[in-house]
Amino acid sequence: MSAQNTILFALLWPLLGAVGIALAGRWPNLRETVTLVTASVLALSVWSLAPGIMDGGRPGVVVAEVFGGLSIAFSVEPLGMLFAALASTLWIVNSVYSIGYMRGNNEKHQTRFYVCFAIAIAAALGVAFADNLLTLFLCYEILTLSTYPLVSHKGDAATIRSARIYLGILLGTSIGLLLPAIIWTYTVAGTLTFTPGGILEGNLAGPAVGLLLGLYVFGIGKAAVMPVHKWLPSAMVAPTPVSALLHAVAVVKAGVFTVTKVIIYIFGVEALFAEPSGGWLVYAAAFTIIAASVVALRQQNLKRMLAYSTIGQLSYVIMAAAVLTPLSEVGAAVHIVAHAFGKITLFFSAGAIYVASKKTELPQLHGIGRRMPWTMAAFTIAALSMIGVPPTGGFVSKWFILAGAFQTDNYLAIFTIILSTVLNAAYFLPVIFAAWFSTEPAGGKDHGEAPWPAVLALCVTAMATLAFFFFNQPVLELESQLVGRLK
Amino acid sequence: MSLTAQLPALQVVVPLLTAPLVVLLRTPGLSWAAATAASLTAFAIAVALAGQVLAGEVIHYEMGGWPAPFGISLNIDALGSLVLLLVTGASTLALVGGRDSLATEIEAGRRHLFYAAWLIVLAGLSGIAVTGDAFNVFVFMEISSLATYVLIAAGPDRRALTATFKYLIMGTIGATFYLIGVGMVYMMTGTLNFADMEVRLAEVTELRPIVVAAGFITVGLALKAAMFPLHVWLPGAYTHAPHMVTAFVAACSTKVAIYVLLRFDFFVFQNNLSQHDLHFASFLLPLALLGILVGSAVAMVESNLKRLLAHSSVAQIGYILLGASLISEAGITAAAAHMFNHALAKGAMFLAVAAFALRLSGVRLNDIAGVGRQMPLTFAALAVAGASLVGIPGTAGFVSKWLLLQAAFAQGTLGLVAVVVVVLSSLAAVVYVWRIIEAAYFCEPSAEVQAAREAPLPILAVLLLAAAANIYFGLVPAFPLSLAEMSATELLGGLQ
Amino acid sequence: MMELLGLYNYWVFAVLLMIGFYAVIARPNMVKKLLGLSIFQAAVFLLYITMDKVEGGTAPIIQKGVEDAIYSNPLPQVLILTAIVVGISTTALGLALVVRIHEAYGTIEEDETQRADLDE
Structure with a gap:
């Protein structure tokens, strides 16, 4: 298959899978098989694109010419390749985990769940491969809409209320800020195609650049830069597999990915570096990192704590991108991967704990390590990765971001990273310590590990977190192309 | 022949x-x-x-x-x-x-x-x-x-x-106002033919009756067009x-x-009344913006589905008039395209309402609670048309909203006000469309709704056709757009 | 001054127009509203008829032997004939509606029908 066809295939295949899942809805085993097959084939096809990208190829395909020189078009570049590979691969692991979780919990509407999941993955790939802002916006909105049924899965009044906040903020920011930003860009630049070096240079200067950047950063609500972060804690009412794949990987990463892509391919790193009015972004990201960490410190609910941790970690990526040095741009890309492995493991663990013991609050987790050793071991590894302790993946990305910050003597970024590392440790270590070394409160339910597919999945992602410390070469090579093209 | x-x-x-x-x-x-x-x-x-x-x-x-x-x-x-x-x-x-x-x-x-x-x-x-x-x-x-x-x-x-x-x-x-206006133009030109009127108006020296006529005609037609207020x-x-x-x-x-x-304002009056475009714009633009805001706001709190959509129409008419009142090629293209796209979206939504009404006793939001699961195809069509009304990309509504915003951006400061209003009203549209979708799909159905079946084939077929058109013209808008662009060129032909 | 008074047809047009318009807006009784509407339309008919008058003109009928006569403009009269038909239809339809409204509500006062709908 040519690369063009592979791109189209990767976009359509999950949608076909969704149809298959819907048709097989009455037979759960068949339905889950369809999901797993779809996910595996998708991951293979996405990976098959990687060698070509490594060699410097940039395959692209135009689906439709819309109007005024705008088109629905897709192409693959290193950043998108990385994001697509990540989302499609983790979908397999997540599907295995979902089977354990959804069955273990006897959830209703399981077919709708798997169908919407497949559509969301297709939309995430669309975001990853989008060749221009219009296409990206299209897929971004589909991603929002397709995840609403997943977030509101439980269907009770409180869930619906949270899901409304989720939808309201994401749709509101995208239509209210992102769309005007895109149209503004189109008005001044006459194109929306992602171009190395940016398309705005020479077309827009002065404070307008800072304003446009603001429209983008806050318009892309999925990146959860404060104050448009509220949807993420709200989304935690979703079943855990949704929180794990979508709200630790696909959706939120679509957000920071879009921001990074806009900075690199719309503004252009060097052009933005030369423009002082864009400098506020580092401050906004730094504030979000610190504030989210402080809020996470005060949470009693495990999933909410993880949500605020995610908000902070997302802004690492934003800040890394905003530091605007080659090393930090690589750091941003690497952090997308490292955080994905770590955070999905954490969510998997939280879900496994819930399935096995129905526990959701931090004080209930005392001594749980002895009942669920595999789960808590994985949790520990992932938490260390969040803090950035070697030998975990989190260390690698922090290294690059710090190195990038030193390149430009950006002491604000350096200070933020150090402080937030301390804060991360402050909210993760007590949980780990209590889980392993405290005694269990009396009168609890007797339970063991969660169903094996769930445990298997979280062990795999925990291993991946460790492995990424040692085997990060392909990612670095891929993303250094990004830098190479920056220079 | x-x-x-x-x-x-x-x-x-x-x-x-x-x-x-x-x-x-x-x-x-x-x-x-x-x-x-x-x-x-x-x-x-x-x-x-x-x-x-x-x-x-x-x-x-x-x-x-x-x-x-x-x-x-x-x-x-x-x-x-x-x-x-x-x-x-x-x-x-x-x-x-x-x-x-x-x-x-x-x-x-x-x-x-x-x-x-x-x-x-x-x-x-x-x-x-x-x-x-x-x-x-x-x-x-x-x-x-x-x-x-x-x-x-x-x-x-x-x-x-x-x-x-x-x-x-x-x-x-409204019609009588129009008649008065036409009478006055006839009085001064002696013709009723649009093309002839334009030519002969150029020779008329006393223009005051024509200005009055323009006022009567514009107000009369605004009444027919349901322009706010x-x-x-x-x-x-x-x-x-x-x-x-x-x-x-x-x-x-x-x-x-x-x-x-x-047609009247651009073909007949534009060339013959000095600063007609300015008067036209300063009359229409504020009313269009107000209409957009008020229509959207009322639609947000309305609980009868048909009334909700009707108030949304008031807002959408505002979009069309806003595009026209920008008096630019881009603006009129947007207005004409939005005429087409809004008809697609609103027509499909009202068809869906008709389908619901066939199976249910009423079309208040409470009445349609949970109907999405009993009538999935009807609901899907409603959702697609609703997305088009909001202007979600990939639907027809997005194309015209894009053009409208782009035209407004090109207008400088005043345009920015228009952008803000359109964006606000889009957000309102998200709210009111979402209220319909949430009621129809995510609420618990009543006994009556649970007994409902899918709508009969003919109405379902046209409904799905209309919904498909919303998507088709969102992805391949060449046909309505080329007509809209031609319209803009023709209407502004006299503006050089 | 004389010039203004000489246009008294137009004054009558304006006054009739306003009388009709006032009745439509201010009267809650639907039949009176329709009456107002008729006056409103009749005012416009007068406007058209007035404008076709040519000083010294006669009825536009071509006769043998009178080739150089001045005729009034016949076109507005034809137009207004159509408009009168439209006006009659509108009034008839409106009255029919009023009859139906009376059957359904038992009243033809607009405020009372509104109240009846609100009470429902």
Whole structure:
């Protein structure tokens, strides 16, 4: 298959899978098989694109010419390749985990769940491969809409209320800020195609650049830069597999990915570096990192704590991108991967704990390590990765971001990273310590590990977190192309 | 003369002559079939005419062979052909899908009369779009309005009667204002032909009556077009009319009035009144913006589905007028494209409402709770049309909203105000469309809803077709856009 | 001054127009509203008829032997004939509606029908 066809295939295949899942809805085993097959084939096809990208190829395909020189078009570049590979691969692991979780919990509407999941993955790939802002916006909105049924899965009044906040903020920011930003860009630049070096240079200067950047950063609500972060804690009412794949990987990463892509391919790193009015972004990201960490410190609910941790970690990526040095741009890309492995493991663990013991609050987790050793071991590894302790993946990305910050003597970024590392440790270590070394409160339910597919999945992602410390070469090579093209 | 050359006349004549035939046929089935056939024929003619217009032909037809300005001439420009497509398309979809729905609302003994009135509306609205004569517009406008009153008054509820009465009073005032304006222009120029008027106005030295005429005509047509704050007749009329009538009328009738408005203001007055564009814009722009805001805000809190959509129409008419009042090529393109796209979206939504009404006892948001799971296809079509109304990318509504915002951006500071208003109202649209979707899909169904089945095939088919069109013209908008661009070029032709 | 008074047809037009308009807006009784509407329309008919008057003109009928006569403009009269038909239809339809409203509500006062709908 040519690369063009592979791109189209990767976009359509999950949608076909969704149809298959819907048709097989009455037979759960068949339905889950369809999901797993779809996910595996998708991951293979996405990976098959990687060698070509490594060699410097940039395959692209135009689906439709819309109007005024705008088109629905897709192409693959290193950043998108990385994001697509990540989302499609983790979908397999997540599907295995979902089977354990959804069955273990006897959830209703399981077919709708798997169908919407497949559509969301297709939309995430669309975001990853989008060749221009219009296409990206299209897929971004589909991603929002397709995840609403997943977030509101439980269907009770409180869930619906949270899901409304989720939808309201994401749709509101995208239509209210992102769309005007895109149209503004189109008005001044006459194109929306992602171009190395940016398309705005020479077309827009002065404070307008800072304003446009603001429209983008806050318009892309999925990146959860404060104050448009509220949807993420709200989304935690979703079943855990949704929180794990979508709200630790696909959706939120679509957000920071879009921001990074806009900075690199719309503004252009060097052009933005030369423009002082864009400098506020580092401050906004730094504030979000610190504030989210402080809020996470005060949470009693495990999933909410993880949500605020995610908000902070997302802004690492934003800040890394905003530091605007080659090393930090690589750091941003690497952090997308490292955080994905770590955070999905954490969510998997939280879900496994819930399935096995129905526990959701931090004080209930005392001594749980002895009942669920595999789960808590994985949790520990992932938490260390969040803090950035070697030998975990989190260390690698922090290294690059710090190195990038030193390149430009950006002491604000350096200070933020150090402080937030301390804060991360402050909210993760007590949980780990209590889980392993405290005694269990009396009168609890007797339970063991969660169903094996769930445990298997979280062990795999925990291993991946460790492995990424040692085997990060392909990612670095891929993303250094990004830098190479920056220079 | 070949048949092709007669198409402009046939556009009006076919439905007009089928109307008495329908009365003679008497039986509901036959009269429905005849009306549908006539409407389909009219649609085919409109498509053929649009093809000719797109091919760059200038379509000019002289009634009875009398040359203009003595005889009545028919002219079909790009915007006219766009409007024709809307009128005939909406009528055809509503008739093809509407048989079951109308059967529940209109008693069998009167149905043939109802279909006859329907065809007269069709003939009248088409007539406005094809004619090149200002007085003829008045006659066609009143033909279609009178028949529309009949259709709306056929609504099942007694409130249909009072709503119709309100519409009749306001509609007649609007038409009479228009008549006064036309009279004054005639007084000064001695002609009723649009093209001739423009030429002769150039020779008129005393322009004050013309300014007054412009005022009368603009206000009169604004009344017909339901421009804020002259829109008060619209929500009641749309809410209480038979569902299929709402689907037909909401898709096209206000747009026809806007068409005449644009034609008068841009063709006739633009070149002859100094600073007419400025007056036009400063009159329309604030009202359009207010209409957008007020319509959207009311729609957000409305709980009757039809009334909600009707208030949303007020806002959407504001979009069209906003585009026109920017007086730029981009703005008018956006306005014309939005006429087309809004008709698609709103028509489909009202069709979906009709489908719900067939299976449920009411169309308040409470009544449709959970219906999405019982009528998944109807619901899917409603959701797609709703997305188009909001302007979600990939749907037709997005294209025109994009063009509108782009046109507004190009206008500097005032444009930014417009951008903010459009964005706010889009957010409001998210809210009110979402309220429908949430009620229909995520709420617990009542016993009545649980017993509901999918709508009958004809209405389902046209509904899905309309929803598919919303997506198709969102991804491949070349056809309406090229018509819209041609309209803008034609309308602004005199502005150099 | 004389010039202004000489245009008294136009004054009558304006006054009639306003009388009709006032009745439509201010009267809650639907029949009176329709009456107002008729006056409103009749005012416009007068406007058209007035404008076709040519000083010293006669009825535009071509006769043998009178080739050089001045005729009044016949076109507005034809137009207004159409408009009168439209006006009659509107009034008839409006009255029919009023009859139906009376059957359904038992009243033809607009405020009372509104109240009846609100009470429902």
